[in-house]
Amino acid sequence: MKNRYYLLIVLGVIVILIVWLSGGTGTPVEKNITAPVKHGDFSINVTITGELEARTSEKIYGPNGVRDFRIWNLKIEDIIPDGTVVDSGQYIARLDRSELSNRLKDEQNELEKLESQFIKTKLDTSMTLRAARDELINLKFALEEKKIKLEQSVFEPPATIRQYEIDLDKGERAYSQAVTNYGLKKQKAEADMQEVSASLNQSRRKFEQMMDLLSEFTITAPKAGMVIYKRNWDGSKMGIGATVGAWDPVVAELPDLTKMISKTYVNEIDISKIKTGQKVDISVDAFPDKHFTGEVTEVANIGEQMKNSNAKVFEVKVDVHEFDSILRPAMTTKNIITTDVINDVTYIPLEAVHSNDSMVFVYKSNRIKQQIITGKSNENEVIVIEGLAEGEEVLLSVPEDKDKYKVNVL
Numbered sequence: 001m002k003n004r005y006y007l008l009i010v011l012g013v014i015v016i017l018i019v020w021l022s023g024g025t026g027t028p029v030e031k032n033i034t035a036p037v038k039h040g041d042f043s044i045n046v047t048i049t050g051e052l053e054a055r056t057s058e059k060i061y062g063p064n065g066v067r068d069f070r071i072w073n074l075k076i077e078d079i080i081p082d083g084t085v086v087d088s089g090q091y092i093a094r095l096d097r098s099e100l101s102n103r104l105k106d107e108q109n110e111l112e113k114l115e116s117q118f119i120k121t122k123l124d125t126s127m128t129l130r131a132a133r134d135e136l137i138n139l140k141f142a143l144e145e146k147k148i149k150l151e152q153s154v155f156e157p158p159a160t161i162r163q164y165e166i167d168l169d170k171g172e173r174a175y176s177q178a179v180t181n182y183g184l185k186k187q188k189a190e191a192d193m194q195e196v197s198a199s200l201n202q203s204r205r206k207f208e209q210m211m212d213l214l215s216e217f218t219i220t221a222p223k224a225g226m227v228i229y230k231r232n233w234d235g236s237k238m239g240i241g242a243t244v245g246a247w248d249p250v251v252a253e254l255p256d257l258t259k260m261i262s263k264t265y266v267n268e269i270d271i272s273k274i275k276t277g278q279k280v281d282i283s284v285d286a287f288p289d290k291h292f293t294g295e296v297t298e299v300a301n302i303g304e305q306m307k308n309s310n311a312k313v314f315e316v317k318v319d320v321h322e323f324d325s326i327l328r329p330a331m332t333t334k335n336i337i338t339t340d341v342i343n344d345v346t347y348i349p350l351e352a353v354h355s356n357d358s359m360v361f362v363y364k365s366n367r368i369k370q371q372i373i374t375g376k377s378n379e380n381e382v383i384v385i386e387g388l389a390e391g392e393e394v395l396l397s398v399p400e401d402k403d404k405y406k407v408n409v410l
Contacts, residue, residue: 032363032365032395032396032397032399033395033396033397034365034393034394034395034396035348035349035351035352035393035394035396036391036392036393036394037346037347037348037384037388037389037390037391037392037393037394038346038347038348038390039344039345039346039347039390040344040345041341041342041343041344041345042341042342042343042345042347042376042378042381042383043338043340043341043378044273044338044339044340044341044342044376044377044378045336045337045338045339045378045379046266046270046273046274046336046337046339047334047335047336047337047379048264048265048266048270048316048335048337049264049332049333049334049335050262050263050264050318050332050333050334050335051262051263051264051330051331051332051333052260052261052262052263052284052320052327052328052329052330052331052332052333053255053260053261053262053263053329053330054228054253054255054256054257054259054260054261054329055256055259055260055261055319056255056256056259057228057253057254057255057256058222058223058225058253058254058256059230059250059253060092060093060219060221060222060227060250060251060252060253060254061219061249061250061251062074062093062095062216062217062219062244062249062250062251063095063213063216063217063249064216064249065209065213065216066100066213066246066249067246067247068209069100069103069210069213071099071100071103071246072245072246073243073244073245073246074095074096074217074243074244074246074249075095075096075241075242075243075244076093076094076095076096076238076239076240076241076242076243076244076251077093077094077095077096077240078093078094078240079092079093079094079229079239079240079251079252080092080093080227082227082228082229082237082239083226083227083228083328084226084227085224085225085226085227086221086224086225086226086227087221087224088221088222088223088224089220089221090220090221091218091219091220092219092220092221092227092251092252093218093219093251093252094217094218094219095217095218095219095244095251096217097214097217100210100213100214100217101214103210104207104210104211104214107203107206107207107210108207110203111200111203111204111207114196114199114200114203115200117196117199117200118196118197118200121192121193121196122193124192125189125192125193128185128189129182129185129186129189132178132181132182132185132186133182135178135182136175136178136179136182139171139174139175139178140175142171142174143168143171143172143174143175146164146167146168146171147168149164149167150164150165150167150168219251221254222254223254225254225255226254226255226257226328226329227252227253227254228252228253228254228255228329228330229252229253230250230251230252230253234307235307238251238252255329257325257327257328257329258323259320259323260320260323260327260329261297261317261318261319261320262280262282262294262317262318262320262333262335263315263316263317263318264315264316264317264318264333264335265306265313265314265315265316266313266314266316267311267312267313267314268303268311268312268313268314271299271303271314273339273340274296274299274314274316274337274339275296275299275339276296276297276298276299277295277296278295278296278337278338278339279293279294279295279337279338280293280294280295280296280318280335280336280337280338281293281294281335281336281338282294282318282320282333282334282335282336283333283334284326284327284331284332284333284334285331285332285333285334286326286331286332287326290324290326292320292321292322292324293321293322294318294319294320294321294335295318295319295321296316296317296318296319296337297317297318297319298315298316298317299314299315299316300314300315300316302314318335318337340376342375342376342383345375345383345384346383346384346385346388346389346390347381347382347383347384348362348381348382348384348388348394349380349381349382349394349396350377350380350381350382351396351397352394352395352396353372353374353382354398359371359409360372360373360374361407362387362388362394362395363394363395363398363399363402363405364392364393364394364395365392365393365394365395366393367404367405367406368405368406368407368408369402369405369406369407369408370387370388370408371387371407371408371409371410372384372385372386372387372388372410373385373386373387373410386410387410
């Protein structure tokens with residue numbers, strides 16, 4: 001009997017607990033979240049995502065003279081990892097030299113051909129001039145003989161003397177013509193030698209330039225720093241397999257990490273709000289507890305197409321005022337740009353504001369549906385020009401018994 005009594009007591013306690021936990025009488029208790037009406041300075045912000053990069057950096061160039069040999073693109077064969085810290089003179093990258101090597105072989109063949117041509121021309125001109133000189137000597141001896149014959153013909157018949165005179169005239173003309181021809185042959189020989197010599201020297205210089213240029217395909221650091229890959233026009237980084245253009249042969253960069261900027265893009269709806277000189281609150285996704293101050297320094301005048309979208313965006317650069325060793329290029333930042341500050345106004349959360357066809361209103365904690373007149377807003381709050389006072393409480397959601405709220409119209 002006693003056990004039965006205890007059992008009834010336990011069952012009663014359980015029933016009471018169940019009823020209490022389920023809400024007592026069964027009538028749901030409405031719990032509305034409220035927020036106070038605030039008064040003070042109201043900031044209008046534009047929040048955008050950006051990416052850190054160095055304000056200044058030293059570019060690491062590949063070979064600078066490849067255009068002279070009609071090589072327009074160079075492939076990166078090997079490059080150290082992005083973000084590697086290097087010392088001055090340390091290896092950075094190696095470019096594909098196969099195209100230049102092929103040109104070098106062709107030029108070497110051309111150089112050997114011109115060297116052979118130079119030797120042949122030199123021998124040919126030497127032999128030609130030697131033959132011309134021998135001819136001059138022979139003609140001179142023949143002329144001397146004719147002079148002697150004429151001098152010794154004083155006792156010869158007139159016809160014989162006349163013949164000797166004619167032979168002497170012919171000999172003098174032949175010698176004079178030979179002298180003139182020798183001069184012309186010598187000039188031609190000098191011109192031929194100058195031509196082959198110029199071609200040979202040009203080919204030799206070209207070959208030497210190619211040899212010097214070949215050594216530039218192994219790229220080293222101009223100074224100590226952190227190596228950052230160059231970005232392509234589409235934002236991708238230039239790693240192994242990427243192509244370096246002959247007109248802009250930049251392979252990587254050494255950024256100055258003491259002076260950073262956040263490069264970001266603002267949509268065309270908000271760009272009219274952004275001006276140089278505006279203050280910016282900057283946080284880094286990798287270190288959310290770290291905050292930095294900044295300032296808008298550049299706003300693009302011309303928009304560009306956002307990748308994989310039809311939206312137009314404008315490039316905006318934000319100077320980061322503070323230095324911190326944790327900041328690295330390519331880190332993602334959250335930039336809150338303060339575009340306007342309105343002093344001494346009343347404002348509430350945007351969630352508290354509702355509207356219909358006839359008015360804008362809020363639900364107050366004293367069960368009044370209050371009409372309000374709103375002003376400017378930011379991402380979270382809106383200014384209330386009329387209808388609310390500082391310290392009042394407004395509901396952040398529509399109450400279930402909204403129809404029972406008394407309507408108060410301005």
